[in-house]
Amino acid sequence: MHKFLIVVVGPTGIGKTKTSIEIAKHYKTDIISADSRQIFKELKIGTATPSEEELREAKHHNIGSHSIHDYYSAWEFEQDALKFTEELFKTHNQLVLTGGSMMYIDAICKGIDEIPTIDQELRDNLMNQYNTEGIDSIRRQLKQLDPVFYEQVDLMNHKRVIHAVEVCLMTGKTYSSLRTNTVKKRPFQIIKVGLELEREEVYNRINLRVDQMIEMGLVEEAKQFYPLKELNSLNTVGYKELFGYFDGDYDLNKAIELIKRNTRRYAKKQLTWFKKDAETQWFRPNEIAKIISHIDSLILNCNS
């Protein structure tokens, strides 16, 4: 009997939570979240974490499991997701995985290369170097440490350049030699379902949802974390814009407009990423019956 991981992807606000719950209920199974922000227990409103009621409808894993102070990355996600699947596939033949974090989805579906976690001190030092000496200094260092990757990397993107350098310094090997570009084998089949609507409809839903978040008390939620605004976990749409408002850079209405715009841009970016994956079958979020029958036919095909 094959095991199936049903992966539900789509832009933010399209209804992944609702659709995933319907699918999970149909297969009487659990949901693993692949969301880089809903993992933080402190962030509820701004991350559109499923409601108490929704969490009761289907068991969710990896939601509210960490603190905003914790270090978490795609690597940790891969490890966690593998643990969840190993455990849950003992008692289920299907599992649902859903979320909007593109790299997390790839981490579980394809795997990522083994690279040690970078010491915070090393990262801080390089960041410092970047801030004082500029990107050129880091680029020169990369050219020397890993000329191969230097040719491939987007030299305008300081995060990529810095990361490559820190990996080289951390491991004593070139970053390019650690990038194997292989897809890891998983002990389960993967079925990818994409949710989409007309662009305008997606944007309308986003704008509406942001207004609802404000009504639910997003401003107050963000205010609590204002002193911690430098944390990476709070470099998040919905919070960073409000921090700018608290700083006095603009008024609340402007902050709300910025949240809407940045959420729209995020949705567009997700679509660009997810659309590239030819394995994904696309549906409208309310086409539950169609989605289920699509999944069933793939399962049947695989098991016969």
Place this chain on the structure above:
RNA sequence: GGUACCAUAGCUCAGUAGGUAGAGCAAUGGACUGAAAAUCCAUGUGUCCCUGGUUCGAUCCCAGGUGGUACCA
């Protein structure tokens, strides 16, 4: 009803001393291997309200419409 002003990109507007146009915002396309809701790259999308007139040529000048705004009745 009268007078004045306005009509240019999705929005707010600039502009062309007559040679089919450009800013801001919004938007669009893309990249992506441990910060990824992060980070980075690229892109101007247009019956210049309509119909005539003058002109080699009109978005620009003239006339008449239409719509809007303000003021006067």
